[in-house]
Amino acid sequence: MTKHKRLKRSLKRTIVPLISGTAAIVLTACSHEPAEKEPVVAVQTALAVQKPIEQVVSTEAVLFPLKQAALTPKVSAPVRQFFVQRGGKVHAGQLLAVLENRDLAAATVENRGAYEQAQAAYESATKATLPEEWQKAELDVQAAKDTLDAQQKIYESRKNLLAQGAIARKDVDAAEVAYVQARNAYEIAQKHQTALQSVGKQQELKSAAGQLTSAKGKYMGSEAQFGYTEIRSPISGVITDRPLYAGEMAPAGTPLITVMDTSQVVARAHVPEEQAALLKPGDHASITAPGISEQIPGTVTIVSPATDPNSTTVEIWVQAANPAQQLRPGTTVQLSIVAQRVADATVIPASALLKLANGGDSVMRVGPDQRAHQQEVQAAIRQGNEVQIVSGLKAGDRVVTNGAYGLPDNTKVQWNTTAATESKGAEP
Numbered sequence: 001m002t003k004h005k006r007l008k009r010s011l012k013r014t015i016v017p018l019i020s021g022t023a024a025i026v027l028t029a030c031s032h033e034p035a036e037k038e039p040v041v042a043v044q045t046a047l048a049v050q051k052p053i054e055q056v057v058s059t060e061a062v063l064f065p066l067k068q069a070a071l072t073p074k075v076s077a078p079v080r081q082f083f084v085q086r087g088g089k090v091h092a093g094q095l096l097a098v099l100e101n102r103d104l105a106a107a108t109v110e111n112r113g114a115y116e117q118a119q120a121a122y123e124s125a126t127k128a129t130l131p132e133e134w135q136k137a138e139l140d141v142q143a144a145k146d147t148l149d150a151q152q153k154i155y156e157s158r159k160n161l162l163a164q165g166a167i168a169r170k171d172v173d174a175a176e177v178a179y180v181q182a183r184n185a186y187e188i189a190q191k192h193q194t195a196l197q198s199v200g201k202q203q204e205l206k207s208a209a210g211q212l213t214s215a216k217g218k219y220m221g222s223e224a225q226f227g228y229t230e231i232r233s234p235i236s237g238v239i240t241d242r243p244l245y246a247g248e249m250a251p252a253g254t255p256l257i258t259v260m261d262t263s264q265v266v267a268r269a270h271v272p273e274e275q276a277a278l279l280k281p282g283d284h285a286s287i288t289a290p291g292i293s294e295q296i297p298g299t300v301t302i303v304s305p306a307t308d309p310n311s312t313t314v315e316i317w318v319q320a321a322n323p324a325q326q327l328r329p330g331t332t333v334q335l336s337i338v339a340q341r342v343a344d345a346t347v348i349p350a351s352a353l354l355k356l357a358n359g360g361d362s363v364m365r366v367g368p369d370q371r372a373h374q375q376e377v378q379a380a381i382r383q384g385n386e387v388q389i390v391s392g393l394k395a396g397d398r399v400v401t402n403g404a405y406g407l408p409d410n411t412k413v414q415w416n417t418t419a420a421t422e423s424k425g426a427e428p
Helices: 002-031 102-164 169-227
Strands: 041-047 049-071 079-082 095-099 230-232 237-241 257-272 284-288 296-303 313-321 332-349 361-366 371-383 386-391 398-402 411-416
Touching: 049 237, 049 371, 095 257, 102 169, 257 332, 284 313, 313 332, 332 371, 332 398, 398 411
Parallel strands: 041 411
Antiparallel strands: 041 398, 049 257, 049 332, 079 095, 095 230, 237 257, 257 313, 284 296, 284 332, 296 313, 332 386, 361 371, 361 398, 371 386, 371 411
């Protein structure tokens, strides 16, 4: 037993160091294996640059002529003759058509005669009858005044003689009666003259003037009716519609001829309120029309101060020159208006913007450590695929444009870019 125990202990002393050495070798070997590498995410990036950017409002619009006149006759009569054809150019005041008007011409002649007769009667009343009456009244007043003066002198003379006892009392009384009668006659003549001048004169003139005015009104009315049979253009332009032939009568309320001034056109559009708030008269615009390769420049002339209650949009007008008559009224065109322009803005691709939970904007900016860091920014003007950044970035900063969605903050990235001056993995 003693010998066996000694053998067992000897084996234990030999095996344990062997196992320990083997474990040490294994641990040493494990400690020399390479550690796991940090992942690198491939993304696409772009640099923030300084460049001009514009806020452009784009919408569809319908073209209208600068001026338009739909000429509807004021009298019902057949067309006697047309002097223009559709497509013809006309000037303001030009005679375009004449309606049948022989009955109206006769009525005009009749009323003109009545007017001339009333004029003659007015001249006679003001220059003959009334002056004679006024002259007679003046003479009556003067005669009554002379008689009054004479009777006054006789009366005073006899009063003096009576005081001297040279005449009888009855002679003084008779002179007094004659003096009183002369005074009454003078007062009556004065009142007659005043009444003739104030009342008689006004009434005679009113009567004569009233007859003249009535005759003149009838003459002017018939002359106007006759004038309505001559259809003249109120504007210069082009005949765009002439639906009738000579001898036909236009239905009530139907235009006989339509004239348009297409030397300039007006594009009318409706835009949302938030876009209308950016616009003002004088803003530059461009019109893109079907079949015309180049854009036509225009100017905003009207931004309606009211909102359409049905569509909750605002009507705007853009006016443009049309010397070659390329733009036709009624055409639907594309309208682009420059609402705002910044000459030196910090611009990045719009694909680099990410939305934050609070509704704000952010980007993944690549730092000098080649890691992507989330950066909150404030965006402003958007133009096509580009957006202006007013805070949070500066020119030269690199942002992730593709692959930023879901990318953790502080992730190491490797980027590709299309810029010739940048290289893969270069420092920003």
